[in-house]
Amino acid sequence: MGKVIELQAVSKTYVMGENEVNALVNVNFAIDEGEFVSIMGPSGSGKSTCMNIIGCLDTPTSGDVIIAGKYTSKMTEKELSFLRNQTVGFVFQQYHLLPNMTVLENVMLPLRYKKIPPAERKALAQVALERMGLSERMSHLPHELSGGQKQRVAIARATVTEPKIILADEPTGALDSETGHNVIDLFKNINKNSGTTIVIITHDDGIGHSAPRTIHIFDGRIKKDERNV
Numbered sequence: 316m317g318k319v320i321e322l323q324a325v326s327k328t329y330v331m332g333e334n335e336v337n338a339l340v341n342v343n344f345a346i347d348e349g350e351f352v353s354i355m356g357p358s359g360s361g362k363s364t365c366m367n368i369i370g371c372l373d374t375p376t377s378g379d380v381i382i383a384g385k386y387t388s389k390m391t392e393k394e395l396s397f398l399r400n401q402t403v404g405f406v407f408q409q410y411h412l413l414p415n416m417t418v419l420e421n422v423m424l425p426l427r428y429k430k431i432p433p434a435e436r437k438a439l440a441q442v443a444l445e446r447m448g449l450s451e452r453m454s455h456l457p458h459e460l461s462g463g464q465k466q467r468v469a470i471a472r473a474t475v476t477e478p479k480i481i482l483a484d485e486p487t488g489a490l491d492s493e494t495g496h497n498v499i500d501l502f503k504n505i506n507k508n509s510g511t512t513i514v515i516i517t518h519d520d521g522i523g524h525s526a527p528r529t530i531h532i533f534d535g536r537i538k539k540d541e542r543n544v
């Protein structure tokens with residue numbers, strides 16, 4: 316199968332006044348279509364930066380990012396947002412739910428961006444929320460939810476469009492271990508049944524090594540690219 320994500324000599328430097336932070340340094344890897352990969356590394360090692368760059372939410376200082384065969388550096392902002400909406404489902408570390416929308420509306424939103432007909436959006440969002448055990452919370456606002464419930468809404472929103480690529484930043488960080496493992500099982504089923512490429516960032520050793528492949532980041536560099544048996 317072909318590569319769906321490729322980073323070539325990607326570096327990211329943040330400039331803060333006189334200080335420079337090298338968040339990523341010469342990062343190279345490719346992920347094939349249908350792979351399930353975990354990214355692990357200590358806090359501040361560059362994991363979220365890497366995820367934001369893969370998802371075209373941020374641009375590298377140097378190097379190339381090739382997503383679904385396209386060199387993203389040559390794309391306009393409009394083309395990038397089309398690529399994101401059509402191809403990628405994000406679970407953000409801080410959830411990023413829209414505070415003035417209900418749970419149901421939050422999950423319906425990416426369906427609108429993906430131009431799914433209005434009549435179909437509600438039913439699809441309901442199914443995605445039911446799957447996350449949130450049938451009773453659909454009309455709530457995000458601030459009325461616990462951290463773990465918000466996280467599950469974020470996962471429903473990322474999966475509802477059946478994207479080609481799911482990028483999940485600590486998707487089990489706010490969940491108890493049983494719920495966390497259920498989420499990973501859901502991702503594995505989506506990966507197996509739909510061939511979706513899944514990249515998860517995790518601090519949890521058990522979850523990280525349950526993926527067939529783990530990329531270890533340390534101080535912005537790839538330290539190890541490991542196949543788990």
Ligand SMILES: Nc1ncnc2c1ncn2[C@@H]1O[C@H](COP(=O)(O)OP(=O)(O)OP(=O)(O)O)[C@@H](O)[C@H]1O
Pocket residue numbers: 329330331336337338356357358359360361362363364365408
């Ligand atoms: N917008 C920014 N401006 C300046 N520095 C930043 C910015 N975003 C990240 N950094 C810095 O880049 C480095 C990598 O940050 P990143 O968020 O990618 O780490 P992480 O591996 O996701 O950490 P965590 O596990 O705590 O979420 C850190 O030193 C961080 O302070």
Ligand SMILES: [Mg+2]
Pocket residue numbers: 362363364408484
């Ligand atoms: Mg992070």
